[in-house]
Amino acid sequence: MTHRRQFLQGLAGIGLGAALPWGQALAADPNRILVVVELTGANDGFNTLVPYADDAYYRLRPKLGIRANKLRKIDDSHGFNPGMAGFERLFKDGQMAVVHGCGYDNPSYSHFTSAAYWHTGVPNGGEPYGWLGRLADAIDPQLTPNFLVNIDERQSLAVRAAKHVPVVFDDPERFGRKGLFQSRPLIDKPIEGQRVLNTSHQFLEDVAQSARQASEQVRAAWHNYKTPVDYGILPMDLPKVASLIQAKLPTRIYHTAYRHNAFDTHVHQAEQHQRLLTYVSDGVSGFMQDMKRIGRDKDVTVIVYSEFGRRAAENTSLGTDHGTANHVYLIGQPVKGGHYGQEPSLTNLNAEGNVLHTTDFRRVYATVMAQWMGANSQALLNGKFDTLPVFA
Numbered sequence: 001m002t003h004r005r006q007f008l009q010g011l012a013g014i015g016l017g018a019a020l021p022w023g024q025a026l027a028a029d030p031n032r033i034l035v036v037v038e039l040t041g042a043n044d045g046f047n048t049l050v051p052y053a054d055d056a057y058y059r060l061r062p063k064l065g066i067r068a069n070k071l072r073k074i075d076d077s078h079g080f081n082p083g084m085a086g087f088e089r090l091f092k093d094g095q096m097a098v099v100h101g102c103g104y105d106n107p108s109y110s111h112f113t114s115a116a117y118w119h120t121g122v123p124n125g126g127e128p129y130g131w132l133g134r135l136a137d138a139i140d141p142q143l144t145p146n147f148l149v150n151i152d153e154r155q156s157l158a159v160r161a162a163k164h165v166p167v168v169f170d171d172p173e174r175f176g177r178k179g180l181f182q183s184r185p186l187i188d189k190p191i192e193g194q195r196v197l198n199t200s201h202q203f204l205e206d207v208a209q210s211a212r213q214a215s216e217q218v219r220a221a222w223h224n225y226k227t228p229v230d231y232g233i234l235p236m237d238l239p240k241v242a243s244l245i246q247a248k249l250p251t252r253i254y255h256t257a258y259r260h261n262a263f264d265t266h267v268h269q270a271e272q273h274q275r276l277l278t279y280v281s282d283g284v285s286g287f288m289q290d291m292k293r294i295g296r297d298k299d300v301t302v303i304v305y306s307e308f309g310r311r312a313a314e315n316t317s318l319g320t321d322h323g324t325a326n327h328v329y330l331i332g333q334p335v336k337g338g339h340y341g342q343e344p345s346l347t348n349l350n351a352e353g354n355v356l357h358t359t360d361f362r363r364v365y366a367t368v369m370a371q372w373m374g375a376n377s378q379a380l381l382n383g384k385f386d387t388l389p390v391f392a
Contacts, residue, residue, distance in 0.1 A: 225246060
C-alpha cells in the first residue's frame with residue numbers, strides 16, 4: 001500500500017477535479033478483461049519467432065541462429081523457439097495474433113526511456129499518465145474500486161491514472177497497509193463518528209476504505225484459489241491474476257511483468273533465452289487453460305510485449321545487443337489468430353544495424369482500446385492509429 005500512498009501524494013498536486021483531456025467513456029462490454037504482460041529487458045524477437053526461411057537471418061546469426069529442424073514450425077517461414085510448446089499450441093489453435101515490426105520513430109536504446117514510451121503510449125514525449133491508466137479513467141468514470149490492478153514490486157507507469165488509484169501488490173498473502181503495531185487500529189478500521197473536515201479529507205477516507213477492502217479481497221481470492229492447471233516454473237504472477245478473475249473482482253485491466261530486466265541477453269544468450277521463453281510460454285498457456293476452466297476464456301485477451309527488440313546480428317559474446325522493432329502477441333479465444341503487419345527486412349538495416357519498424361506499436365493499443373475495451377482510441381492516444389482486424 002506504500003505505492004498507493006505515494007501515488008495519492010502525486011494526485012494532490014495535480015487537482016483531482018480536472019477534466020479529462022481524452023474525452024468521455026464509450027459503451028463497453030463489462031465482462032471483457034485485458035491482461036498485459038511485459039517482458040522486461042527487451043526480448044529477442046528474432047530467436048522467439050524465428051524467420052527460418054530467410055537466409056539473411058542465418059547470415060546475421062551464424063552461431064545464435066536456431067536451425068529450422070529444431071524449431072516449432074507454425075508455417076512455411078516461421079517457427080517458435082524450441083522451448084515454446086505453449087505458444088505453438090496457442091497459435092495453431094487460432095488463439096494468437098502475431099503483430100510484426102512493432103516500434104516507433106526515433107527509437108531509444110535505453111531500457112528506461114523506451115519502457116516509458118511503451119508504458120505511456122507516447123514515444124518521445126513526456127506524458128505523465130500510463131496508457132492503461134488513461135484507458136481506465138475513460139471507460140470507468142464512476143471509479144469502480146479495484147478496476148485497475150498492477151501485480152509487481154512497485155507501480156508501473158503504465159497504470160498511473162489521473163483519477164483511478166490502481167491496486168498494486170506483489171505477495172497477496174502479505175498485501176495490506178504497512179504501519180507500526182500501535183497504529184494498526186487506525187489503519188485497519190475506520191474511525192466511527194469521525195467528522196469529515198473537507199472534500200480532500202473525505203477523498204482520503206474513501207481511498208483508505210477502498211484500500212482496506214482491496215487488501216481483504218485480494219487475500220481472500222488468493223486463499224480460495226486452487227487450480228489443477230500447470231503454469232510451469234515461473235508463471236509471471238498470472239495465477240494471481242486468475243485468482244482475482246475467479247473471485248469475480250470488478251477488475252477489467254491487469255498489468256504484470258517478467259521482472260528484473262531478465263531478457264537483457266547480451267552474453268551467452270542461447271540457453272538462457274530458451275529457458276526464459278519456456279517460462280513465458282508455459283505461464284501464458286497455463287493461464288489461458290485456467291480461464292477456460294473457470295469459464296472466462298471468452299472474456300480475456302492477453303498482450304505480451306517488450307520495450308524493444310534486439311539487434312539483428314549476434315555480438316562477439318554470443319548474445320545480442322539493444323535493438324528496435326519487435327513482435328507483440330495478442331492472445332485469447334476472442335482473437336483471430338495469424339500474422340499481422342509487415343515483417344521488417346533483415347537486409348535493409350539502419351546505421352546501428354537494427355531493423356526498421358513497420359508497425360507503430362500504438363496501432364496495437366488502438367486496436368485493444370477500441371475493438372476490445374470500447375474506448376475512443378483516437379482521443380486516448382492523441383492521434384488516429386489504424387486498428388488491426390484482430391477481433392471478430
